[in-house]
Amino acid sequence: MKIIVPMAGRGSRLRPHTLTIPKPLIPVAGKPIVHRLVEDIAGVLNQEIDEVAFIIHESFGNQVEADLIAIAEKLGAKGTIYYQNEALGTGHAIMCAKDSLSGPAVIAYADTLIRADFDLDTSADSVIWVKQVEKPEAFGVVNLNSNGEIIELVEKPQEFVSDLAVIGIYFFKDVAVLKNELQLVIDNNIIHGGEYQINDGIKQMMEKGMKFVPGQVDEWMDCGNKDVTVDTNSRMLHFLHNDAEETMIAETVRIENSTIIPPCYIGENVVLINSIVGPNVSLGNSTHLTNTKIQNSLVQTHVHIRNAKLDNAMIGNHATFDGDFKSISIGDYSVLE
Structure with missing residues (x-):
């Protein structure tokens, strides 16, 4: 199992604290956000972690890279560093780590923390972590069919679709499938909000009949601003x-x-x-x-x-x-x- 962590953004909403340190390395309860995130995911998966790949900005520096490698090694995993030097979206960020996109993997954006206890459905092609929220119109949410499978991702719905918000953590039974779809997104210049989005790769997987199911967390904690x-x-x-x-x-x-x-x-x-x-x-x-x-x-x-x-x-x-x-x-x- 691999964990892929896109974290190249500087975190402008958390300034001045992120002027000198990337947001995922801000400590929460004595430990950097990204360290807690990776540990929590590893605990939920209850599987051996082979590699943790971090996608950062090249300007973060050698010490940040060393700190991230150490986080992976504490889990007994290989740590890998990739660079995203242009803010071209979530899909682009993932593709910056394309050399690591094979086999089972979790992709987790490093500005959130979770508490969860459930068995991962590895029979599905993908699991998208969600959290029940009071105001779904402020989030991207999942639409489920009668079998409890995800059939649609809807961004900030004006009419009620569901109250299960996507929190930015995904499992893929074979992340190479997502890589192939995101390559098509980039090759065909499919852009939303001026960026290449992970959702467009996921939607293409859904259109091809792949099975997506929700994984619900008990707690979802944001680290977006002070x-x-x-x-x-x-x-x-x-x-x-x-x-x-x-x-x-x-x-x-x-x-x-x-x-x-x-x-x-x-x-x-x-x-x-x-x-x-x-x-x-x-x-x-x-x-x-x-x-x-x-x-x-x-x-x-x-x-x-x-x-x-x-x-x-x-x-x-x-x-x-x-x-x-x-x-x-x-x-x-x-x-x-």
């Missing part, structure tokens, strides 16, 4: 706390006259002085808090926070904050004092 990323961090902390899956507070944390209200993730060498932390807070390695109360917030590494009352805050690496603003979004190396 507010939803902070909310996703809080939700993930609750899941990890309840499951006791990971160490939430490092042994090297120094606590002086401070209180931690779970669930929280607190990294290595964090210092807490006269502070109240939590609930729903992630603090990256080597962060220092003094005279601070913080809740429902996501703070990265080497941050210094003093005299603050923070709620719904997101703070980048190596930042310094001293003040009484409450809901803030500060990028890497920013100083407010």
Whole structure:
């Protein structure tokens, strides 16, 4: 089994945090989004992962590539890097990894996290992960026949089709079939929204009678902008706390006259002085808090926070904050004092 992860976009809606680091490498509950995504998919599949292929922009740099290879290797898989240097759509992104498009594979876009527990229907030609939503008109949804098979993909339907939204994770029994269809999309210049779309390849597969079924997830968490990323961090902390899956507070944390209200993730060498932390807070390695109360917030590494009352805050690496603003979004190396 392979996992294909298109992630070349910079994540403009999450700026300033994505000005210095790609969105899929932003940490949620102490671990990069793409790391959690790949691990969660591997857990659902319950199969050996042979390869994880990442499609990135060439400008991401050597360190990002090394970090991604390490994610694959932690799963015992080969890590492969491909480049998409032009924003030509989801179908184009997948085709940038065409040398890896063979055999069974999952394609997952790296701006979402899931919680799921089901058996993958490997008898189908494809499984499209979906989540029941309250406002289907805001999403792309699937249309099912009486046998529960997917017969149509409908983008933001004005009239009710279904309330099962496509979340951007797909299984293909043989992803080479999708590759062939996407090649036809590109060769025939089939464009929607100015881009080559994965949906056009999928629609061609459906027209040829291939079987598509839904795979429904229990939780679908977005990381599109600051507010939803902070909310996703809080939700993930609750899941990890309840499951006791990971160490939430490092042994090297120094606590002086401070209180931690779970669930929280607190990294290595964090210092807490006269502070109240939590609930729903992630603090990256080597962060220092003094005279601070913080809740429902996501703070990265080497941050210094003093005299603050923070709620719904997101703070980048190596930042310094001293003040009484409450809901803030500060990028890497920013100083407010």
